[in-house]
Amino acid sequence: MTAQHHDLTGGLVTFLMDTTLATIPQSAVHQGVRGFVNWLGCAMGGRHQPETMKAAAALLPLAGFGRSTVIGHGRLTDCMTAAFLNSMSSSALSYNEYHPDTVLHPVGPVAAAVAALGEECGLDGKGAVEAIVIGVEVAIRCGIALLKPPAQAHTGLSPTGAAVPIGVAAAAAKVLRLNAAQTRAALGLATGQAGGLRETIGAMSGAFIPAQTVRPGVIAALLARQDFTCTPHVLEGPHGLLAVFGGNSTAENMLENVGTAFALESVSYKLYPGGVWIHAAVDAALAIASRKSLRENDIAAIDVHVHPRAVEIAGHSAPRSAREAQASLPHWVSAALLRNKAGVAEASDEAVQNPAIVSLRSRVRLHADGNLAVTAARCAVTLSNGEVLEHHVQHCRGSIMTPASDTDLTEKFIDQVDYAGYKDGAAIAQQAWEILDCSDISQLLQQC
Incomplete structure (x- = not known):
């Protein structure tokens, strides 16, 4: 001892x-x-x-x-x-x-x-x-x-x-x-x-x-x-x-x-049924989706700023299964934007293989930002017409500052x-x- x-x-x-x-x-x-x-x-x-x-x-x-x-x-x-x-x-x-x-x-x-x-x-x-x-x-x-x-x-x-x-x-x-x-x-x-x-x-x-x-x-x-x-x-x-x-x-x-x-x-x-690293970005995506109904071809690019560890752990852009998607920021942001939901169905193999979600994942750009906490994220969605929709989350839902x-x-x-x-x-x-x-x-x- x-x-x-x-x-x-x-x-x-x-x-x-x-x-x-x-x-x-x-x-x-x-x-x-x-x-x-x-x-x-x-x-x-x-x-x-x-x-x-x-x-x-x-x-x-x-x-x-x-x-x-x-x-x-x-x-x-x-x-x-x-x-x-x-x-x-x-x-x-x-x-x-x-x-x-x-x-x-x-x-x-x-x-x-x-x-x-x-x-x-x-x-x-x-x-x-x-x-x-x-x-x-x-x-x-x-x-x-x-x-x-x-x-x-x-x-x-x-x-x-x-x-x-x-x-x-x-x-x-x-x-x-x-x-x-x-x-x-x-x-x-x-x-x-x-x-x-x-x-x-x-x-x-x-x-x-x-x-x-x-x-x-x-x-x-x-x-x-x-x-x-x-x-x-x-x-x-x-x-x-x-x-x-x-x-x-x-x-x-x-x-x-x-x-x-x-x-x-x-x-x-x-x-949300995914790793802790995806939650703030999902909150931001849902906030944007609640303001405007979006289809896959409406969106030109998605920029997501998160804690560096979130990029490291959840940066997988092409998950092949529901299990892989649980730790995929591109999947969750895309699914949340298109469905305005982030529940069990959005974590399913059906959602992972959905053509619109698959296509949109390739337009998600992740940015590591050391000034952001694990529970924070910024999301900017650039539409095909040039309009930009943005949302900043300081404390994601379910976190200690915004508890369930x-x-x-x-x-x-x-x-x-x-x-x-x-x-x-x-x-x-x-x-x-x-x-x-x-x-x-x-x-x-x-x-x-």
Whole structure:
């Protein structure tokens, strides 16, 4: 254990032992409910996506018996398989959530693990929300320790893959009611399995990383319940996660205000099914489309100014599939301008192959602007007659400065589940919002 890191794992264990739903501020509890609603809608919405179906085909024939629901498949299975598949489906449309400072996607994996383990344990809604809030808190604090300067994590490291397994282990420890020694072991075992590479983004493998994060955490907690031991400082030790992946991380603020300030309150919920880098430009394109109905042959050129990382990550101008289009600024700007919408249908293979959208993508010019925040964009559409339509977005919808409302999340829920073929999306959404009153989460999940 290095001097500057002290006993960070011990601090997290104390937080887990001391924190209950009664000690969590009501504002954070409500964010836990919002996180559950968002995860469930995304998991239902992604049930028929290719990556979900292929993963189910690969794993379900070999899965064990259990009481955990595979959402959208009408089947119960073992908790690890259910958690993996439900996390996979919740990220398949890239319609999930993110933490702005770290670009972690912690809520979906944590909620999937809590739901699957909770069904095995007869967990009620209050216990589920409690575990979600705590698990997300641990994941984000670990992510900040890895990524906040002077830490020097490589840009190719997946923050979700590196930090979220620890949060899943924390949530699982809470569901399984582990004692302090067992909880420390669970956190250490999960930390020892952390990892993942951003090079996977752009194919089905992009959904694999958040799905895979549930397994280290769940396995770690189940092993720890049987008093399987682990060295005590896998997070902060000289050969631990922070030293190996975090570079010069000091993690001085990792435990600051722990138990009183909750990071879930700073999580942003996506209102478009694509990477965070496309959202501000989509807002700008939709604003222009709402002012004037446009056809493909009306438009001569489109200039989009965004943060440099947005150009780097989402500059793909010729996506061949819905998955590739999720991280394609040219696709999303073109689709939004022509359809005046940016929902699940605009992220489909049909939209990716639509001749008008394909043609327009080639006229999108991306400009890296270091003065723009990730949540900002400028868009200028030059029409064939020389007219220029412009719009500047400072903070995109869904960002921490312009957060998604509960109504936004309900509409998003219904849009996804209706598109996925459910007939009662509004009713299930209402039940999800009432999760705190649920005596057994299986009653809700087995309807999905």
